[in-house]
Amino acid sequence: MIDNPGFLLTILAFMAVIGPLVFVHEMGHYLAGRWFGIGADAFSIGFGREIAGYTDKRGTRWKLGWLPLGGYVRFAGDMNPASQPTAEWLALPAAERERTFQAKPVWQRAIVVAAGPVVNFVVAIVILAGFAHFYGTRYAPPVVGAIVATSPAAKADLQPGDRLIALGGRSMESFADIAQYAMMRPGETIRIDVERAGRPLSTTLTIGTLEQRDRFGNEYRIGRVGIGSPPIEYRPVSLWRAPVEGTIQVFSIVRGSLDAIGQIITGRRSVDELGGPLRIAKVSGEQMSLGWPAFIGLVALVSINLGFINLLPVPMLDGGHLFFYAIEAVRRRPVDQRVQEWAFRGGLAALLALMLFVTLNDLGQFGLWRNLAGLIG
Structure with a gap:
């Protein structure tokens, strides 16, 4: 750290x-x-x-x-x-x-x-x-390169060389798609569609949970399947192709945001992960x-x-x-x-409430409530 x-x-x-x-x-x-x-x-x-x-x-x-x-x-x-x-x-x-x-x-x-x-x-x-x-960009096909012993992939009987066609009904175009999908869903049980030696197979897998701490001491809970990547190919990107790659990445990030909102609404992800200006400020300083x-x-x-x-x-x-x-x-x-005015008043109240909530969340992430509890105790 x-x-x-x-x-x-x-x-x-x-x-x-x-x-x-x-x-x-x-x-x-x-x-x-x-x-x-x-x-x-x-x-x-x-x-x-x-x-x-x-x-x-x-x-x-x-x-x-x-x-x-x-x-x-x-x-x-x-x-x-x-x-x-x-x-x-x-x-x-x-x-x-x-x-x-x-x-x-x-x-x-x-x-x-x-x-x-x-x-x-x-x-x-x-x-x-x-x-x-x-x-340039890194690319690896959605193929199992290795299996980590006792991992979710091993328990689901995946094998090296299996091509993962879809996870949870979402098609996988690259190994990065697999990693991103799993990372957002620790502990979830999903269906996996696989192609093995040209034959389609389906099975279920419970994504593993990994607690990580970055160099700044921030803790994260992410999902892991337990498979290694096949050889990674580094691809140069021409100037005319670059905006297309940028657009693809933006769509991928937006899809991840939609996934996160859906998980919070359904209770699969904690509301404690919602952050506000204080957390953005903290991350900004760290990244700079x-x-x-x-x-x-x-x-x-x-x-x-x-x-x-x-x-x-x-x-x-x-x-x-x-x-x-x-x-x-x-x-x-x-x-x-009048309907619009009342709607905008309600929207303003909701945004102010959300701002207060995420600020309290941020302060909790910074350890303020634990410190206060220690002082009181």
Whole structure:
């Protein structure tokens, strides 16, 4: 185990991760709005009281808030959380009203809202494409290279040379797919579809559980099948192919996030694994101390998760707005303003509750509650 990074490095690393990613996310909204002729009253990085800013020639106030945990673009006419027309909006001159968010057709509003998460995914694709191009990719077929004695694979009577076609009904294209699938499912019993000497076979296997501790002392519970990899092939990636590889990796990470959410909902994964800004800050400092490649890889991962979370159909998030726009497109009229307002209030309450929960989780991971219990005891 090595020393954890200091407090100053952790804060700087956290700001270096969150600040640029929030900026590009909000810039996606802003540029899409500009494309459709929507005016912007404010572009803020951070919430709360303004600590610095300026107003450009278009009348947009660019500013920094004192709480650097997000940001927002306030478009012209955006006078309520549901972005619905109000009496104040109707009173605007026609020319000014035409430049407001509410005046645009639903498909343009949807593009403006979706642009933020899309830019986060694009950032991650560019980073991962760069890694693929400059470092190449590792590939091994989904074939059993060796069997660890007394492992789940040995108990399931797998044999060297078996080709794993599917785990739990999900097709396996590479050995990395097997490792990722098993890692996310410690203790689960799954069906395995195998090809042995050209013949299809099926069996069940209970994925083993391995407790690991990284060099910073963080503990993880992961799944292992107990098979060795066949020979690994290192493949160079051309510049034109690199974005495809980056996109494939982004989809793989998003699928892993969906798996994790499903496991938490069904109780197969502990809610203690949910982390918030404090844990992101801790990991940011750790990855920066390991060097720029590790840190930039973390930026890609956080960017993916920022885009993914914002697309969840929760009011107050981009996905919540898109959900209401989808209903509006089908019904050909907006959802009642009062319904949206109550939905957004509920969404805000849920997000605040989740933020409190993950913060308490983070503090527990840092050992605060154990230390307090020791002091009291």
